[in-house]
Amino acid sequence: MHSASKPLLPLSTLLGGCMLPLVCQAQLIEDSQLNLGARNFYMNRDFHGEATPQSKAEEWAQGFTLRYQSGYTEGTVGFGVDALGTLGLKLDSGGGTAHTGALLADRSGDVADQYGSFGLTAKARAASSVLSIGTHEPLLPVAFRNDTRLLPQTFKGTQLVSSDLKDLTLTLGQFTAVRLRNSTDYEDMSMSALARNGRQVAGRVSSDRFSYAGASYAVTPALKASYFYAELKDNYDQHYGNLTHDARLTDSLSLKSEVRYFNSGSQGRAEVDNRYLGIMETFSYKGHALGFIYHNQSGRSGLPFINGTDPYGFNTSTYKSFINAGEDAWQLRYRYDFAAAGLPGLTWMSRYVQGNHFKIGQRNGRERELDTDLAYVIQQGPLKNIGLRWRNVVYRANYAANVDENRLIVEYNLKVW
Template sequence: MRKTSLALAVAASTLGLSLSQVATAAFIEDSKASIEARNFYYNSDFREDAGQSKSEEWAQGFLLRMESGYTEGTVGFGVDALATFGFKLDSGDGTAGSGLLNPDRSGGSQDNYGGLGLTAKAKVSESVLKVGALQLKNQAVGSSDSRLLPQVFRGANLVSKDIAGLTLDLGYLDEVNNRNSSDYQDMRLNTFTNSGITVSGANQANQFIFAGGNYKLTDNLTGGYYYSNLEDLYKQHSFNLVHVLPLADKQSLKSDLRYARSTDDGSSNVDNKAFGAMFTYAISGHSFGLGYQNMSGDTGFAYIGDSVDPFLVNYVQVGNFAAKDETSWQARYDFNFASIGIPGLTFMTRYLTGDNIDRGANPEGKEWERNMDIAYVVQDGTFKNLGIKWRNATMRNNFSRDIDQNRLIVSYTLPLF
């Protein structure tokens, strides 16, 4: 699609270049932009009489994403932007707290929120350095995008693919803008229920570093390692092996093994060994998965707090199954309806159970969770890219509130250029 002169001028002025200097460069030719409208209804029904009976909110969000190409030359420069805006459609008295909206001081939710994140980038060969607003997804840190607006970090990230089969990934983060916030703030260690994790002094850090990568050992086997450190709170070594074994026609067996060793960094008691394994057999449009996860050590799993997605096989819609000494199992089934002529329609269901949770003087902790996702994305025509997803979860345990949860997300992505 032809780019507007306004879009070109904005991109050029952001980099401090005149339009004539970049008119023929890949900076312009490779740029792209889209706007996503995301309508989100969230309902968590707490199955006891005590306390808040439910968390229920409905909101509308908009996400404008712009990515430039790179200027010509040995070192190419570019800029990306993410502008977000969300506003409340419904949030009655006493039903806030879904994570969809920015909370206010009275225990409710603000009418609207949003932000603008800019990212400068430079590329040499197959190495890219980004500085500014970052969305990350690796073994050390995963930005959450499971609510109205995504979680965004501030920092620098270098990804290099100059060596065939090897991806190197280095990062430095100093602030986080959580998915229901308009402001950047210090990061914190997640001290979730039954984690056994305690912090001496302030639970906050303004430095998170990570270094690691993945290497394709063979055509079917990839190995990964990451080191990460949340300043003064925890250090972590994370290992990952993924193997895909082709079987008969349209059949495969995927093995995903994960191990992480977490220790304190001076101001916490973190001490955890986390092992996880997920085996998935796929045949045509069907996938059958079996997962296992075990926690050992003096605490549960360590990761950045609030809304980061931890690199765990049994981290699901409600629970993380990563409490102190917890052992958990997962059975999962997926079906892609494209295999029977209905592209864009997918289904997933899974069941998890965990036990042996160390609750100190209290009885052993137990929990289970059942999830179901149904999603459809229109593939072509007037409503191409219109997506509808229903997410359902049931969580039961003997140490906290039982939950029946539903999320309905309607999204539409419009490419601008």
């Protein structure tokens, strides 16, 4: 009796007893998964050129993310519960080098030795529709959670996803609070959108309601279309449209085309006015992938998004997003998978992004960024599946500090069951 209960004891502690009334449902337990992700993160960012509050930001940390996904109880409507626990540990920081976004720090630069969060999500499934209430990690074009440092950003709210109709996925939801990637507490959401002077637009306020609805449809196996509408109460509303097409040109050569369009306007007193049109063409040949990207913006503001998330523009890069008001940007990207040369697990990516045609005060703004990303996943031996990544950034602008940055990331994901 005791030996059969041992696998459930840590889980029941993690969920605060919420699972105990459900353990009698065999399918709910049999279909459950528990995964532990470990991420060791080092970042060094040097500022130079323009006056900045600090000349360097440098931190080293260890993060853990525990994800539990239950199955569903039996019946026409099945019920389940998911859990997400995160923990970030400071290995090195302070001395005027905080604020990389990886660790919890106050304005004076004092860094917490550790921080973390815990969240539960109740869920119900009927046929191919799932209703979830609680903690969410959205990967939506109108709300794409940030996971570029140590721990993932999360939202609190309700979401319904339905795939009952063939080739059609419907999504409907509302978030009421956000926890930033380096925070322990939930708070009201805020908007980020740049005005012509390079500052945040006037009239923005904190909000406790972000509502969205969308549909994604596979027109053909090669052509997909989607549309989303979103509204951050008292800040902005937004329409999003997308088309993607995959074409096989020869046995070895393919072309992927994608178009993204945003139309954003004001809610309340916020001065939001933006149209964003982006186009991407990517040619793939064996292990090579060469991409060409261009986006155009019009209106009195830049593309608005929920503060802390990753803007879903094509030119969102490691350091900048290239979405100043009126900014146009183009990108050249190259990726190579060394598996084509007999070295599986090794990949290399480089991209160059340049933005212009925008103003910062009376100055004609210009900026550019060069990113290099080299990654390797160990294929065999006792360290199998450990991922190693080096990221390098070179950013230059005529209106802001220049940046040279390096990130070293070691990741491992363990399936507990």
